[in-house]
Amino acid sequence: MGSLASENGEDKLSINEDRAMRRREMARTMKNVRSRLGAPENNHTTFDLERQHLFADTRINAAYAVPLLALIVAAISILWVSPLYIGAWFAVILCTHFLMVVTSHSYEKAPSDQKARIYWRRRFAVGDLLYGCSWAGFFLLPRAPEASDGFVIFHFATLLIVVAMNTMQSATLPKCLLASTLPMTLVVTGSFLRNVDPIHYTLAAMAIGAQGFFFILGNQLLKNANTMLEYRADKDHLIVELETANALSDEARRRAEAANTAKSRFLATMSHELRTPLNAILGFSEIMKDEVLGKMHNKNYRSYAEDIHGSGQHLLNLINEILDLSRIEAGRHELHEEPLFLDDVVEECGTMMKVRSKAKSISLFHTLEPGLPKVWADERAIRQVVLNLLSNAVKFTPVGGEVLVKVGPTSDGGQYVSIKDNGPGIPEDEIPTVLEAFGQGSHAIKTAEPGTGLGLSIVQALINMHDGDFSLKSKPGEGTEVIVSLPRARVMNYAPDVVWVDPSKNTPDDHRRKSNSA
Known part of the structure; x- marks a missing residue:
């Protein structure tokens, strides 16, 4: 191992010397040419x-x-x-x-x-x-x-x-x-x-x-x-x-690849090192705040335990999101695809968001086009996409607002999920910033909403892995609508367990329209 490392070091040293020599030769040539032109x-x-x-x-x-x-x-x-x-x-x-x-x-x-x-x-x-x-x-x-x-x-x-x-x-x-x-x-x-x-x-x-x-x-x-x-x-x-530009580009690409490799190694090494103490912090703080081993007579201590538990959960979510995004960017995120109903995943995510929506008196409306076949996708990835979008919608919707979730077919034969809220909206010039990793809009900064700014980046990456499309439409004061769609190639041509119903027999179960009001 030591000899191999030394050989790699000598190879890198010789490559760097060759590049430095080429840059010096090009610099001399540029100086001569510029003296002629001048x-x-x-x-x-x-x-x-x-x-x-x-x-x-x-x-x-x-x-x-x-x-x-x-x-x-x-x-x-x-x-x-x-x-x-x-x-x-x-x-x-x-x-x-x-x-x-x-x-x-x-x-x-x-x-x-x-x-x-x-x-x-x-x-x-x-x-x-x-x-x-x-x-x-x-x-x-x-x-x-x-x-x-x-x-x-x-x-x-x-x-x-x-x-x-x-x-x-x-x-x-x-x-x-x-x-x-x-x-x-x-x-x-x-x-x-x-x-x-x-x-x-x-x-x-x-x-x-x-x-x-x-x-x-x-x-x-x-x-x-x-x-x-x-x-x-x-x-x-x-x-x-x-x-010269090509040499600089090659050098920058080499440095970027080296930095990306170092980042991947760091995340792979530190993920275990960070999660192990975090799990201990979460476990012990949960025991303390729930008073499993006995009553805690000092209320401040109990409040501190709840804060420690909440901060630990926030830090663990941040680490998980960073690791997910890094894994996707490195091309190591594998899709485990299977036939699934897109509406079932959306309904499950809506159920998971009931507690948060109820806390802010936000109404969740779920609308489905009847007779949609199954799609070929990764259930965990689609669930993460919908949860991230629903979480953002609930987070930025004011108290007593509404969030409308709709699942339906696209014009080219695919299927889409639309999540629309009546929140404050996003200015047009801030949309590119919001879509970047760690990017947050001015409203989120002013209101100090908790978050890492990685949710939409992860959503875009997961949808791109499914060959789908992502679009965000928003205007200040009119709310925000996010639409993710899967292509026609991922729609199952034959789904035997889909129950086709007569549209004339409109029943709540046929259209599966749900309103979860908190």
Whole structure:
């Protein structure tokens, strides 16, 4: 037993340590995300790592597209440029492009702490500068003397395509965007301005305008990337919040289960310990107040014995109600079901309440619909339900009042018990409080009526175990009506001992209408 307890303790300790570690990790993640979301609107430095990742990922994905474009440009340029120059330029393009792809792969494989270092951005910028200069070298290749103006148009079209491609690849890092596109634009613009033809001036102006347009487009793509990253950070923040809430919920549930287990153990242990001395107190105080062993000449002593006996009974009832409710909540209350007449149980409970109703001159009226079949239920549980409701009705009904008890069929084929009094009623805003465990209305508190506030909770729990319904209707000054009903599934389809009578032969026994006036 000792080793088992120690193993359980070690398991709980390890589980608690794991949960604490997860909470610390989530707290760090939440702090990072909130710092990102709390950055100024136009300051996106907190997303540098993410933008560098997008840059490297785009370069890696374009590993085969750039050589293909360079190959197409080289193949067409053979019409105007010597193949030797074209081959040398193509080799330089492949080398610079391969250098960028290798750098991007190295960045992706680097540890997280190294990715945050600034030298990676410098490497990307230098690599894009070499890459842009290699494309700019294409526009400096000497052309054949017989080259026509079509070569100029091809230069301009190539410039637009390459600048557009580099804008898409380097938009997330503005410095790299300028390093990869500006050398080409400057070289092409300079080569066009060396000629005095209007067409060259026009193309030079268009090249500068295209550079400005693609730079603006790159800024817009950068804003879109930052917006996407902000949304992603917001989503991560929400996920972390949900994980935190889930962890707190699991922790609260674990604590609630542990508390419930401790409560059940406490009640199971203390029930015997409390009832044993209470039975002795009740027994001896009853002997003393009834003067079984002889007359008690001091009346105060006899009064004290009666008070002790009454207090002991109240305490025993309180313990029994708490144990009943705890047993029901723990799912340990078993129903011992059998066929029974609902009206018989109600009539028996009314007989038991005669003494209390007579003391307050309260009239009990019992009305029954004729021909009701038996129901399948736990007799002890139904008796406790009716007794609790009748006890509350008699307790809060004023002297000389009335309590009406009615048993009848429901609209869906079940059966119900209605208990209505003409007491002070319950305000609408206090009904939820009254229905809770240990809840009492303002009238009960003002009049200091004895009770624990567990009666209605036990009634609801027992009716729910029978798959029934519970409803309470009350208005101040108009009394209170409580209705409990059993479903159709619990009504016996065949009851041979039910005596069916002709409604035309209305006799007191047929309708079993009873009036117990005190």
